[in-house]
Amino acid sequence: MADLQDELRTTTEVGAPDPPAAARPERGTGPRSERARRAPALTTETPVEAPVVPADVVQRAHALLAAHPVADGYSGLPKALARLHQYDLELGERSMDTDVPRLRQGHVGALFWALHLPDGPGGDRAVTAALEQIDLVKRVVQAHPDGLRQARTAAQTTDARNCGRTAVLLGPAGATAVGDSPALLRCLHALGLKALTLAGVSWAGEAGLTRFGEEMVHELNRLGVLVDLSGASDATAARALAVSRAPVVFTRSAARALRPHPANLPDELLLRLRAARGLCLVPLTAEQTGPSVRDVADHLDHVRVLAGPECVGLSGTYDSGAAHPQDLGDASCYPHLIAELLVRGWSEDHLALLTWGNVQRVLRGADFAARAAQQRRQPSTARIAWLDG
């Protein structure tokens, strides 16, 4: 729980911690001042930033998470585990941010395991890296049958959670994993890939999606693989939002209005996301969201106001090498964040959407769009040379 602490944990990625709440200039815009109006009594009198969250609120957070666990949109586990010779996620693995006991403590019901690909051009290097990590994820899941279960669809995700397992979803993987080949995409999908990030390839570059890129989005839709746009260029994101027949996701994006990070989304894009009923998964990283729980909550408030409560979710980004905000240091910490949001007056309905419902909706949307598309589209045999010539 959120203990009183005298000083902030220092972070490696950002400069000095934010000034204490009292000294901090009010940012003045919607969500923040709204919060100030709604819950002025809850800000602490002391000059240190250490919100006192009443014990009953923390209890409510736990109760809420027990009913609506967190579907976490990004974990760096495959790469982190590949470096270890030995690990036991079941008993606890202190060298990591994530293990089964902490996933249970944090009420994580589903977790996307990101595949880390080597930098540079794709080809066999990227494909082999993707296959090796898929293999690793499957081995880890098999080795921890009481804690983890692989899921490929919305239904399997719910099923895993109802069996008391954390659903493991494969992805996102960078588009270099599939290169220029829809066939490769189909094979990776057959192996369980559930999200692909449209970046790092010629067909989804700074200029946006090419014709072949649009064909690949159609193929992703046909397969039910989520289109991930975190790290995609603004032009690619805008075009993918328009082209995709299934809701798109940003697996690691916060609000650029609050923190100017390239992966964060400008307000205008958040509004478009709302119209397209996509999903912005806000990362719990000091770099993108800020060094404290309240900073993360500020981003969530902002995204909720602009994109709507149905288009905001959570992305732990644990074990990815990122520095995390204070009190959100590992996968067990979600109750702290939920308690903060309860204090800010988030309704239980909105919190249920934030933690679980929205990811479920997007997964279901992808599965549904796939079934519909398979009725009218043949598997794509397009070649990049034909379309982008």
Next chain:
Amino acid sequence: MTTFAPASSASPSLDRARELLAAFPVVDGHNDLPWALREQVRYDLAARDIAGDQSAHLHTDLARLRAGGVGAQFWSVYVRSDQPGAVTATLEQIDCVRQLIDRHPEDLRAALTAADMEAARAEGRIASLMGAEGGHSIDNSLATLRQLYELGVRYMTLTHNDNVAWADSATDEPGVGGLSAFGREVVKEMNRLGMLVDLSHVAATTMRDALDASVAPVIFSHSSARAVCDHPRNIPDDVLERLPANGGVAMVTFVPKFVLQAAVDWAKAADDNMRAHGFHHLDTTAEAMKVHQAFEETHPRPVATVSTVADHLDHMREVAGIDHLGIGGDYDGTAFLPDGLNDVSGYPNLIAELLDRGWSDTDLAKLTWRNAVRVLGAAEDVARDLRSRTAPSNATPEQLDG
């Protein structure tokens, strides 16, 4: 009384052969249709729809598979070993087979196990399995091997025409002298998975090393007998003799340049001619075939027959025994085929020839169906055992071969 149908269709043996094949159809160990589709139409499956007659372009289509009494096919997901991107290309080939199965659900059934093969036979569909042709398809990665298995690949030929770093090919210079330590680890991991170790294309040294290393039955997906025709792609007798102890199966191939000595010599000259014209010697595109035809006009091609293949089977039966034989035609992977075995509808002619040579119904059922199904089932049994006792290997060539 002078108008008779052609002798072959009136032959009582041929009718008998068709009856036998209806009960115990052919499991063919190797068909390169996916590669032909890649080369000819870049996987545009509508342009070479195997539901229609493709005899102008392919050795294989559904009607001819049916006419040939084929009940199970290992579709080869072969890719070139002399070009980069083998893993990507292999996955594209796998995707092609999966699409073929999806497009023709009434005729093809995806099969991953011996039980699936039997189920397909019971339903009257053609069990469709996959085999990778060459260790280059896994790029030295056992994780990649496991994912090929996950995608449905049920055998891997350890090499194609070129050596890999850990295994010697029959048609390359000696490298590691058989299998390296990593090569043995690959075999072990294949045993653990239940993926058949295929020893076609590999050097005799590799065959012997693999037979030493494997605890599951091995296969030769498309190889004939070296004692009958001395070509490195064929199996020497000392290796055939080891099959009873191993439990494996040698699937006789029809390729004339491997089974007929005159054709071996002719093929060497033809390959030289192809290379002289700037083509890969295995190229089967229209342009390449033109060059080939021009060569053939000046150099008449020695013709193998059904009887040539039967000679191999007779010999292999002598040496390995009836329980260790099978058929692997290599259709759509070779330009020429013996008379009477010109496409996938030809198998009944071979069975008729063997009937005439006195093979019994039981023998023929083993040759066509039972042996191959038994071998896959045995590999599954070994895998179940090994998986319960051993962990997946992540060894690398650097660790084992230094």
